[in-house]
Amino acid sequence: MYAIPFLDLPALAQIRGTVVLPGSKSISNRVLLLAALCEGTTVVHDALDSDDTRVMLAALQQLGVGVQVNGTTVAITGCGGRFAPSSAAPAELFLGNAGTAMRPLAAVLAVLGVPATLSGVARMHERPIGDLVDALRQFGCTVDYLGETGYPPIRVDQITENRQYSISVKGNVSSQFLTALLMALPLAVPSPDDQPIELRVEGELISKPYIEITLNLLARFGVIVRRDGWSRFTIQPGSRYRAPEHVYVEADASSASYFIAAGALACEGRGEDDCVRIKGVGADSIQGDIRFVDAARAMGADIRSGANWLEIRRGAWPLKAIDLDCNHIPDAAMTLAVMALYAEGTTVLRNIASWRVKETDRLSAMATELRKLGATVEEGGDFIAITPPRELGVWRAATIGTYDDHRMAMCFSLAAFNPAGLPVRILDPKCVAKTFPDYFEALLALARPRGEVPVICIDGPSASGKGTLASELAKRLGYHYLDSGALYRVTALAATRAGLSLDAEHEANIVRLIQTLNPRFDDGRIWLNGEDCGTAIRADDMGGKASQVSALPGVRAALLDLQRRAARLPGLVADGRDMGTVIFPQAPLKVFLTATPETRADRRHKQLMANGFDAKLSDLLADLQARDARDTQRSVAPLKPAEDAKPLDNSQLGIEESVQQVLSWWLALQPFAAT
Numbered sequence: 001m002y003a004i005p006f007l008d009l010p011a012l013a014q015i016r017g018t019v020v021l022p023g024s025k026s027i028s029n030r031v032l033l034l035a036a037l038c039e040g041t042t043v044v045h046d047a048l049d050s051d052d053t054r055v056m057l058a059a060l061q062q063l064g065v066g067v068q069v070n071g072t073t074v075a076i077t078g079c080g081g082r083f084a085p086s087s088a089a090p091a092e093l094f095l096g097n098a099g100t101a102m103r104p105l106a107a108v109l110a111v112l113g114v115p116a117t118l119s120g121v122a123r124m125h126e127r128p129i130g131d132l133v134d135a136l137r138q139f140g141c142t143v144d145y146l147g148e149t150g151y152p153p154i155r156v157d158q159i160t161e162n163r164q165y166s167i168s169v170k171g172n173v174s175s176q177f178l179t180a181l182l183m184a185l186p187l188a189v190p191s192p193d194d195q196p197i198e199l200r201v202e203g204e205l206i207s208k209p210y211i212e213i214t215l216n217l218l219a220r221f222g223v224i225v226r227r228d229g230w231s232r233f234t235i236q237p238g239s240r241y242r243a244p245e246h247v248y249v250e251a252d253a254s255s256a257s258y259f260i261a262a263g264a265l266a267c268e269g270r271g272e273d274d275c276v277r278i279k280g281v282g283a284d285s286i287q288g289d290i291r292f293v294d295a296a297r298a299m300g301a302d303i304r305s306g307a308n309w310l311e312i313r314r315g316a317w318p319l320k321a322i323d324l325d326c327n328h329i330p331d332a333a334m335t336l337a338v339m340a341l342y343a344e345g346t347t348v349l350r351n352i353a354s355w356r357v358k359e360t361d362r363l364s365a366m367a368t369e370l371r372k373l374g375a376t377v378e379e380g381g382d383f384i385a386i387t388p389p390r391e392l393g394v395w396r397a398a399t400i401g402t403y404d405d406h407r408m409a410m411c412f413s414l415a416a417f418n419p420a421g422l423p424v425r426i427l428d429p430k431c432v433a434k435t436f437p438d439y440f441e442a443l444l445a446l447a448r449p450r451g452e453v454p455v456i457c458i459d460g461p462s463a464s465g466k467g468t469l470a471s472e473l474a475k476r477l478g479y480h481y482l483d484s485g486a487l488y489r490v491t492a493l494a495a496t497r498a499g500l501s502l503d504a505e506h507e508a509n510i511v512r513l514i515q516t517l518n519p520r521f522d523d524g525r526i527w528l529n530g531e532d533c534g535t536a537i538r539a540d541d542m543g544g545k546a547s548q549v550s551a552l553p554g555v556r557a558a559l560l561d562l563q564r565r566a567a568r569l570p571g572l573v574a575d576g577r578d579m580g581t582v583i584f585p586q587a588p589l590k591v592f593l594t595a596t597p598e599t600r601a602d603r604r605h606k607q608l609m610a611n612g613f614d615a616k617l618s619d620l621l622a623d624l625q626a627r628d629a630r631d632t633q634r635s636v637a638p639l640k641p642a643e644d645a646k647p648l649d650n651s652q653l654g655i656e657e658s659v660q661q662v663l664s665w666w667l668a669l670q671p672f673a674a675t
C-alpha cells in the first residue's frame with residue numbers, strides 16, 4: 001500500500017497480464033457476521049483483508065466472537081446469537097467508514113438487545129442511518145442518536161416488548177438498511193412457534209442486486225426468506241443460522257471493474273496472452289456489480305468470461321458513449337464515468353442519487369475531478385453527463401483529490417491511460433485500503449509506461465549519504481530503490497567466497513558468477529540466493545573489494561542490465577557512482593551528492609561503530625581519499641557528475657534538508673498545476 005501523501009502515475013500505454021483480485025467486501029462482511037451468529041466454527045476462505053473487514057472483525061472480537069485470522073482464511077467461532085462482550089459496560093464499536101459493518105451490526109445488536117455504541121470516522125457520521133433506526137424502533141428496539149438525529153454515532157440497548165411483526169423500511173436511500181434487517185430479524189424468531197415477521201419496503205428500492213447477495217448468503221447459512229418481488233419479505237418462524245463449515249468468498253466484482261476498464265482502454269494485440277485476465281470472479285458471480293461487464297461491453301470492451309474468470313481486450317476504439325440507468329451497479333458505475341473520458345460523445349449515467357451519501361458526495365467529487373482533466377461535466381441531482389476533452393491539447397495533468405474515497409482513487413488511476421501522455425497525481429492513495437489495499441501495486445504490475453519509467457539518479461562519492469537520501473526519496477514518492485553499490489558489494493562477496501581474486505585475470509569467471517547471482521532487495525534488506533547478506537556486504541573491507549570489482553569492464557557490463565531492469569513503475573530512485581552518466585543517462589533528474597572528505601569519514605566512522613565494527617577515523621579518511629582517487633581515475637565509468645547533474649553538497653545539511661531540496665527539484669519538473 002502507498003501510505004504517502006500523493007502518488008504520481010506516469011502516463012500509461014498498455015496493460016496485459018493476470019490479476020488475482022481480493023475478496024468481495026459485500027460478501028466478506030456479510031459472511032463474517034453471519035458466521036458470528038451461528039453456533040460452531042465457519043472457516044471463511046479468500047476473505048477480503050481491508051479496512052472494512054478489519055473493523056468488522058475487531059467489532060466481532062469485542063463482542064466475544066472467536067476470530068482466528070491466517071492471511072485470507074478466517075475462522076469464526078460464533079456465539080449462536082448470544083454475544084458475550086468482555087466487560088459489563090456497553091461495547092464501544094468503531095466501524096470506520098464501512099457501511100456493510102455499521103448497518104448490519106446496528107440491526108443485529110438492536111434486535112438481540114446487546115448494549116453497544118456504534119461510531120465511525122467523521123464521514124460515517126454524515127451517512128444516513130435514520131431509515132434503519134425507524135424500522136428497528138417499530139420492532140421494539142432501543143436505538144438512540146448520540147449526535148445528529150438520523151446519523152451515527154448511535155447507542156443500542158435492550159429490546160422492549162413493544163414490537164410489531166409487520167414493519168416497514170424505506171428503500172430509496174440505501175439497500176443496506178433492508179439487508180441489515182434481513183440479517184438481524186431471523187434472530188428474533190428462532191422457534192417454530194414464533195410469529196412470522198413481515199418486512200415491507202416503502203418506495204423505490206435502490207441497489208437491488210445487493211439484496212440478492214444478502215438472500216443468497218442467508219440461504220447458505222440456513223435461513224430462507226420468503227419474498228414477494230422487491231416489496232415484501234417474510235422472515236419465517238424457526239429461522240436459525242447454521243454454520244456451513246467452509247465458505248469461499250468470490251473476488252470483488254467492483255474491484256474487477258478497474259481492470260476491466262483498463263483492458264478495454266489499453267490492451268491491444270491479438271495474441272493469446274494479449275489480454276487482462278481476472279481470476280476469482282466471472283459469469284457465475286452472485287455480485288450485482290458483475291453486470292458492469294454488460295456496460296463495459298456496450299462501451300466497446302471485448303470481454304470473454306467463464307464461471308470465475310474474465311478476459312478483457314480493447315474492442316471498439318474510441319469507446320462508445322452510453323446513456324445508462326446505473327441504479328443496479330452504483331459502485332462500478334463510477335468506473336464508467338472515467339471510461340467516458342475515452343468515448344466518442346457524451347456518456348450519461350442516471351439514477352445514481354445514492355452517490356451523494358457514500359464515502360463522499362461522489363456526484364460532486366466525480367464532476368470536480370473529471371473537469372480537472374479537461375472533461376466537460378454536467379452534474380445533476382441524480383445523474384452525471386461526461387463529455388471527454390475535445391482534443392488532445394485540452395487534457396490536463398491533474399492532481400486528483402480522492403476525498404478519502406477508495407473508488408475515487410482507483411477510478412482516476414485509469415486517467416493515466418490518457419492519449420495526451422500526461423501523468424496523473426493521485427492524492428492520498430492509501431484510501432484504497434477500504435477495499436483493495438494493494439490496488440496500485442496490482443495495476444502497476446500489469447501496466448506499461450508510455451515513455452521511460454521516471455528515474456532519479458543520486459550519484460556521489462563514498463559516504464556522501466547517497467543511500468540515506470535515495471532510499472528516503474524512494475519512500476516519499478512510492479518509488480523503487482536501487483542501491484547499485486550493494487550490487488557491486490554482493491558481487492565482491494560472492495567472488496571472494498568462490499575464491500576468485502578480484503582482478504582482470506578472473507574477470508571472465510566473475511562475470512559468469514554474476515549470471516548465477518539472484519540478488520533481491522526488499523525493505524532495506526539484501527538477499528543473495530536466499531541469504532540475508534546485508535551485514536556481510538557492509539563490512540568495511542567489502543567497500544574496497546567492491547571498488548576493485550567495479551573497475552572491471554566485464555563486471556560493469558554484466559551488472560548494467562540488472563540495474564536497468566530495476567526501473568519499474570511507478571518510478572525509481574537509483575544511487576551509485578554512474579547512475580546518471582552510464583546506467584540511466586535519460587533520467588530527468590540527476591543529483592551529484594558530495595560532502596567534504598572529513599565529513600564523510602566522520603559519518604562512515606559513526607556508521608561502522610553503530611554496526612559494531614571497530615575503525616580509526618584517520619584510517620577511514622585515508623581510505624576514503626584513496627577510494628575517491630581510484631573511483632575518479634578509473635578508465636571505465638569514472639566517478640564524475642553527469643553534465644546535467646545538479647550538485648548538492650550536504651556537508652552542512654541535515655538529511656531532511658537534503659531530501660526536501662531534491663524533492664523540490666523533482667516536483668518542479670512535473671507538469672502538475674497547483675490545485
Ligand SMILES: O=C(O)C1=C[C@@H](OP(=O)(O)O)[C@@H](O)[C@H](O)C1
Binds near residue numbers: 206
Ligand atoms: O450491501 C452492500 O454490500 C452494499 C450496498 C451498496 O450500497 P447502497 O445500498 O447504499 O447503494 C453499495 O454501494 C455498497 O458498496 C455495498
Ligand SMILES: C=C(OP(=O)(O)O)C(=O)O
Binds near residue numbers: 097099331359
Ligand atoms: C459505498 C461503498 O461502501 P459502503 O459499504 O461503506 O457503503 C463502496 O464501497 O463503494
